[in-house]
Amino acid sequence: MKSVPALPFFASPSARNAAANQAAIGLEEARLRTEQLRIAKDLDLKVAQQSKAHVNVSDELQKENAQRRVAEEAPLLAESRLAHAAQVAGEAERAKQSGLAERQKRYARLTPREREVLPFVVAGMLSKQTAAELGTSEMTIRVHRGQIRRKMRPQSLADLIRMADNLQVK
Numbered sequence: 001m002k003s004v005p006a007l008p009f010f011a012s013p014s015a016r017n018a019a020a021n022q023a024a025i026g027l028e029e030a031r032l033r034t035e036q037l038r039i040a041k042d043l044d045l046k047v048a049q050q051s052k053a054h055v056n057v058s059d060e061l062q063k064e065n066a067q068r069r070v071a072e073e074a075p076l077l078a079e080s081r082l083a084h085a086a087q088v089a090g091e092a093e094r095a096k097q098s099g100l101a102e103r104q105k106r107y108a109r110l111t112p113r114e115r116e117v118l119p120f121v122v123a124g125m126l127s128k129q130t131a132a133e134l135g136t137s138e139m140t141i142r143v144h145r146g147q148i149r150r151k152m153r154p155q156s157l158a159d160l161i162r163m164a165d166n167l168q169v170k
Contacts, residue, residue, distance in 0.1 A: 103163050109151045115169075117144040121157075122164040 110118065120130040120141075127141040134141070154160035 100166060103152075103167055106152050107163075107167050107169075110148060114144050114148050114151070117141060118148055118164060118169055121145055121148060122161050122169065 107115075116134065117130060120133065125133070127138050127145060131138040131141045149160070152160060152163060154163060
């Protein structure tokens, strides 16, 4: 704001009018400057509020994007786990079939008489009982039982029973 020089009391009316006009202009400039400062403060406040709102929205968008990525990856992860489970199940089935095929080969090596003795062994009958049932000697049944164990290669009697069950030996 410009400083207005003091006018002597005896100055002419036009000089006084000019001085009054200058004073009025100075006051108006001061008022406008004050208004500009107030508006600038308001704008700064609004910019700060908008910036804070922008940060909040940005944070929310980041959270939503993270949730979306998790949601998009979930089916892929589930699909991957399902594929792995299917692969494991397939391998288990192949192993089971392979084991069954191996047991069938071993069973095929048994003689007809050994195949006839096997159900008695699986039923838990003693050699003496089996011999009486088949009309042969106990020693012959013991030899057949030994041959069955050698050819079928069970880990135990329970394993032989499982093998016979899988082969559906009756």
